[in-house]
Amino acid sequence: DAKTTQPTSMDCAEGRAANLPCNHSTISGNEYVYWYRQIHSQGPQYIIHGLKNNETNEMASLIITEDRKSSTLILPHATLRDTAVYYCIVRASGGSYIPTFGRGTSLIVHP
Amino acid sequence: GAVVSQHPSWVICKSGTSVKIECRSLDFQATTMFWYRQFPKQSLMLMATSNEGSKATYEQGVEKDKFLINHASLTLSTLTVTSAHPEDSSFYICSATRRGSATSYEQYFGPGTRLTVT
Numbered sequence: 001d002a003k004t005t006q007p008t009s010m011d012c013a014e015g016r017a018a019n020l021p022c023n024h025s026t027i028s029g030n031e032y033v034y035w036y037r038q039i040h041s042q043g044p045q046y047i048i049h050g051l052k053n054n055e056t057n058e059m060a061s062l063i064i065t066e067d068r069k070s071s072t073l074i075l076p077h078a079t080l081r082d083t084a085v086y087y088c089i090v091r092a093s094g095g096s097y098i099p100t101f102g103r104g105t106s107l108i109v110h111p
Numbered sequence: 112g113a114v115v116s117q118h119p120s121w122v123i124c125k126s127g128t129s130v131k132i133e134c135r136s137l138d139f140q141a142t143t144m145f146w147y148r149q150f151p152k153q154s155l156m157l158m159a160t161s162n163e164g165s166k167a168t169y170e171q172g173v174e175k176d177k178f179l180i181n182h183a184s185l186t187l188s189t190l191t192v193t194s195a196h197p198e199d200s201s202f203y204i205c206s207a208t209r210r211g212s213a214t215s216y217e218q219y220f221g222p223g224t225r226l227t228v229t
């Protein structure tokens with residue numbers, strides 16, 4: 001699986017959009033971009049995933065660049081409860097995938 | 112959505128005793144389950160991969176005789192920390208893989224178990 005690079009930490013004001021970047025320059029054609037988040041002392045929570053088209057769900061939007069070498073997770077109106085560590089993972093869709101986590105981005109949403 | 116539970120959510124035990132942690136997929140059959148360990152301010156570290164009916168595959172550096180994994184059914188995997196020591200104190204998280212379609216497999220995580228060894 002391709003390696004990802006994320007900023008160690010970010011912060012944003014409550015009510016504003018949080019844009020979390022992820023670089024995955026070695027991504028291959030069959031690999032998806034997945035985002036999870038982990039709120040303190042809880043298990044990771046799935047947010048969204050995509051292959052090459054931009055995706056949106058009730059939690060967030062995922063913007064993937066045309067060359068697929070980077071992506072941005074957007075939380076349109078961040079709340080205090082969005083404070084968490086956000087993990088960007090690149091993986092193939094097959095069943096042999098073994099999920100591994102990097103350091104992620106610690107997002108702090110402040111009042 | 113798919114739900115994965117863990118029991119107990121937290122446990123305190125004395126040094127030298129063994130502790131069993133259960134991981135259940137509540138509304139789906141899991142093709143594979145994974146066990147992670149997470150120390151404070153660190154990321155999740157994969158400990159082992161478990162498939163129903165077969166022996167678990169452990170990551171390098173994880174002692175298989177200390178961390179016993181039993182995957183008895185497609186909905187239950189257990190992790191037993193044998194002869195626990197204070198350095199085993201950690202947050203243990205399981206995840207289960209569900210087949211979403213012919214080509215996609217989705218990952219669902221349990222809420223974690225906080226183990227404190229005194």
